Amino acid sequence: MIERLIRDNIRKLEAYASARSEFKGKASVFLDANENAMGSPAGDNLNRYPDPLQTSLKQIVSDLKRVPEACIFLGNGSDEPIDLLFRMFCKPGQDNVIQLTPTYGMYQVAAGINDVAIRNVPLQDDFSMDALKVLTAADADTKLIFICSPNNPTGNLMDRKQVELLLKRFKGLVVVDEAYIDFAAPGASVADLLHKYERLVVLQTFSKAWGMAGLRIGMALASPVLVAIMNKVKAPYNIGTLAQEYAIRALRNQKWIHSWTRETIAQRQMLYLALGRLPFVIKVFPSEANFLLVKVVDAQQLYDYLLARGIVVRNRATVKGCEGCLRITVGSLEENEQLLLALESYSKQSL
Numbered sequence: 503m504i505e506r507l508i509r510d511n512i513r514k515l516e517a518y519a520s521a522r523s524e525f526k527g528k529a530s531v532f533l534d535a536n537e538n539a540m541g542s543p544a545g546d547n548l549n550r551y552p553d554p555l556q557t558s559l560k561q562i563v564s565d566l567k568r569v570p571e572a573c574i575f576l577g578n579g580s581d582e583p584i585d586l587l588f589r590m591f592c593k594p595g596q597d598n599v600i601q602l603t604p605t606y607g608m609y610q611v612a613a614g615i616n617d618v619a620i621r622n623v624p625l626q627d628d629f630s631m632d633a634l635k636v637l638t639a640a641d642a643d644t645k646l647i648f649i650c651s652p653n654n655p656t657g658n659l660m661d662r663k664q665v666e667l668l669l670k671r672f673k674g675l676v677v678v679d680e681a682y683i684d685f686a687a688p689g690a691s692v693a694d695l696l697h698k699y700e701r702l703v704v705l706q707t708f709s710k711a712w713g714m715a716g717l718r719i720g721m722a723l724a725s726p727v728l729v730a731i732m733n734k735v736k737a738p739y740n741i742g743t744l745a746q747e748y749a750i751r752a753l754r755n756q757k758w759i760h761s762w763t764r765e766t767i768a769q770r771q772m773l774y775l776a777l778g779r780l781p782f783v784i785k786v787f788p789s790e791a792n793f794l795l796v797k798v799v800d801a802q803q804l805y806d807y808l809l810a811r812g813i814v815v816r817n818r819a820t821v822k823g824c825e826g827c828l829r830i831t832v833g834s835l836e837e838n839e840q841l842l843l844a845l846e847s848y849s850k851q852s853l
């Protein structure tokens with residue numbers, strides 16, 4: 503039972519009843535929320551508080567993800583649910599969580615903010631996960647295990663059987679961060695396991711393939727019990743009116759997304775091959791995301807060289823497990839060509 507895992511103070515918490523969540527039904531005169539009835543200099547309707555539960559947007563997301571609305575939490579980016587999970591499940595100074603390294607930096611930051619210890623379990627040499635190794639790192643105070651799939655910065659998917667093994671054996675929550683899932687092969691998501699495991703949380707976002715990083719909308723897909731508690735703990739108006747409206751508009755106009763994603767995947771494959779042919783490249787790691795992790799002879803030197811030509815990539819050389827590596831996002835056709843031209847001139851001067 504998930505309730506047993508939740509911190510006592512959160513279980514007992516009475517949610518803040520905002521004016522807009524208390525009122526249900528039809529009305530035309532709103533004198534309940536101390537808003538400015540004269541209007542807003544920012545634009546129509548922006549004098550009003552947003553829908554705290556994002557009802558209209560959630561209906562569209564529900565159709566898109568084929569997940570019931572009760573199983574969807576929408577947050578200010580998917581970084582919001584990461585922080586909420588810590589606050590809901592981990593007693594500061596006592597509990598711990600596990601992450602599989604190298605991985606996304608926010609789990610560590612959220613753990614630090616919440617004064618929760620983080621245990622690092624290194625991925626295997628090919629960046630795959632060993633569920634049994636993860637289980638031996640867990641104890642009675644381990645509340646969350648973060649699995650990033652496709653993993654940032656390595657780009658690989660985690661094996662679904664290994665994830666299921668954790669769900670079967672580990673008593674806490676298994677959080678699978680699928681920020682890059684739209685770039686992976688169809689069927690790679692573990693969201694279909696939600697109906698089977700109450701302790702599974704799947705994080706997805708509109709920031710990457712969906713091209714809405716500036717709107718700040720991410721989601722947690724989870725059991726209705728868990729979603730209800732997340733809604734209780736979140737800031738009442740966590741997603742602004744404009745972000746909700748723009749996201750609704752974008753999701754009704756999806757035609758570009760699928761062809762952009764296909765093109766990104768094709769460009770990823772082109773870059774994978776082209777990078778692999780460069781003399782200073784030691785290894786290009788296979789990727790199911792919109793970036794490639796590349797191990798080179800001198801990462802800092804190459805990073806500086808590219809920067810001097812106005813091309814910024816992510817230097818991961820000091821990250822444990824990523825020694826000598828740069829993480830390069832797949833750009834537009836023109837950007838990728840610019841990158842390859844710069845890399846070719848680098849290889850001429852470095853030889």
Ligand SMILES: *Cc1c(COP(=O)(O)O)cnc(C)c1O
Pocket residue numbers: 578579580581582606650654679681706707708709710715718719720
């Ligand atoms: C980018 C990213 C996120 C996302 O972010 P939001 O913009 O907050 O939705 C989450 N997880 C991983 C692994 C990422 O790389």
